[in-house]
Amino acid sequence: MAASAVFPRAVLSSESAVNAGTADRIATSSPSSLNFPISTTVTISTTVTTSTTVTISTTNPATATHTSPPDTSKSGAVAGAAVGCLVGGLILGALAAFFILRRRGKRNKHYRRQGQIVSKELDHSPPDPDPPSNDVKLNQFLLDAIPNKELMSELRALGDLVNMHVENNYQFQAVSINSSAMTQSILNLGFPPASGDVVAALCLNPRTRVVGLRHVISHIAFASIDFNAPSPLSMLPVPVAAFRQSLPSVQSQSSNSPETCLALSRWRVLSAFLLHPTRSERTPLSPYEETAVPQAKRLVSALNTVLCHFVSSEPGKFQAQTEHLESVMMEFAKFGHILLSQPSDWRLIYEASMAGVGQRAVIVCAGLEKLSHRDGRPYGSPHLVEAPRIIQVG
Structure with missing residues (x-):
């Protein structure tokens, strides 16, 4: 949410003041200077070359909780590995299905061709005048x-x-x-x-x-x-x-x-x-x-x-x-x-x-x-x- 909706205009005077120094002052400010009657959550995101997330949670005027940013490197690695396994499994499954269907198609084609040859031989073969083998x-x-x-x-x-x-x-x-x-x-x-x-x-x-x-x-x-x-x-x-x-x-x-x-x-x-x-x-x-x-x-x-x-x-x-x-x-x-x-x-x-x-x-x-x-x-x-x-x- 916009910062002006939470803080008075005196504190956030301009949009250019929001930078890395602002984040530090907010983190070291005394809770007593922020006299809010209710719990408030503030999230400020700035992007220069990296992404930083700061979360401030206040339950009452006398108590403030400070949460450090999570370690995104480990979670990203896990997520990347999972996505890689999923993609790899899909690729392997697709390849296996491809080869199975291809082999079955060749076999059916062979049977159809063989059936056509046999049917042609039966249709065009002349009757056998010789007596039965028995x-x-x-x-x-x-x-x-x-x-x-x-x-x-x-x-x-x-x-x-x-x-x-x-x-x-x-x-x-x-x-x-x-x-x-x-x-x-x-x-x-x-x-x-x-x-x-x-x-x-x-x-x-x-x-x-x-x-x-x-x-x-x-x-x-x-x-x-x-x-x-x-x-x-x-x-x-x-x-x-x-x-x-x-x-x-x-x-x-x-x-x-x-x-x-x-x-x-x-x-x-x-x-x-x-x-x-x-x-x-x-x-x-x-x-x-x-x-x-x-x-x-x-x-x-x-x-x-x-x-x-x-x-x-x-x-x-x-x-x-x-x-x-x-x-x-x-x-x-x-x-x-x-x-x-x-x-x-x-x-x-x-x-x-x-x-x-x-x-x-x-x-x-x-x-x-x-x-x-x-x-x-x-x-x-x-x-x-x-x-x-x-x-x-x-």
Whole structure:
């Protein structure tokens, strides 16, 4: 506050009198000369080159307290150190935050860039046509393929076996059965309606009976082991035959579609592998006698509805014919199990429509076509491995 508000004008006559000497006179003045009725605090600040603060406190006229100026050097040092620590801490914290944020930004940028690259690769990568890795590993344990020459040899042997059976077990004299009854018996076996009369005429004529009977036995026997055309008289493993017969009937376009053929191929290969009693040997399946023998008996019983008319009436001839025919059917069953076990798809050609010949031609031994690669991928066109034995009739 201004000095004139506290002291009379006589004491402070001019503003130039306030200097260092004034401060000394005030400090040494007697309290009695300052006759103030109340407590008064006077603060005078002068600045030349340094700052000086003097404080006078009076509680009553009789008592005056003198306070010396505080030591500002120590407090200033403490305050400076505190401010320095604060500033230093802020600087260090700012630097640490800067480096942390910078490192995190680089990492996020790397992840975003990597995610973009992966997404681009996923978007533009073409579909993998190869089979899954699990299938590749499984192929190392699936059943081995049989060479084509061995399959051809087995097929020819079946044709020769049927021819031998016919020549040794049937008579070639005239028989007492009319043509219509014979035709109906043949159709009941599953022959195409258009070929019923032709086959019946071949069997009834003694001169063509060998051809007719060979055709009847071969057709039904090869149909019984055809995986692509399930038969009610199947000689394939019972689970396989039951599954094929349980599939719903579909249009021919759908049944021959690539996805259907590939699905059936995969199922066939895996079923043969799982049905094998000793998978580690990787050999083709063999017929189970417990189920194959009853299947052969049922097939022979159906065939004998036609063949019995041509068996000699001599004692033991019919039993011998039946037993030999059952053994022949077991050989067909073995060949059917071999084809079922192959990694590639095969097709038997035992009908005239399959061979592309007219109704006046009959097949006495089926042909064989290879339809796909080992992994089930179909060929552009079937590969003919063995042509069917075809006999033209008048």
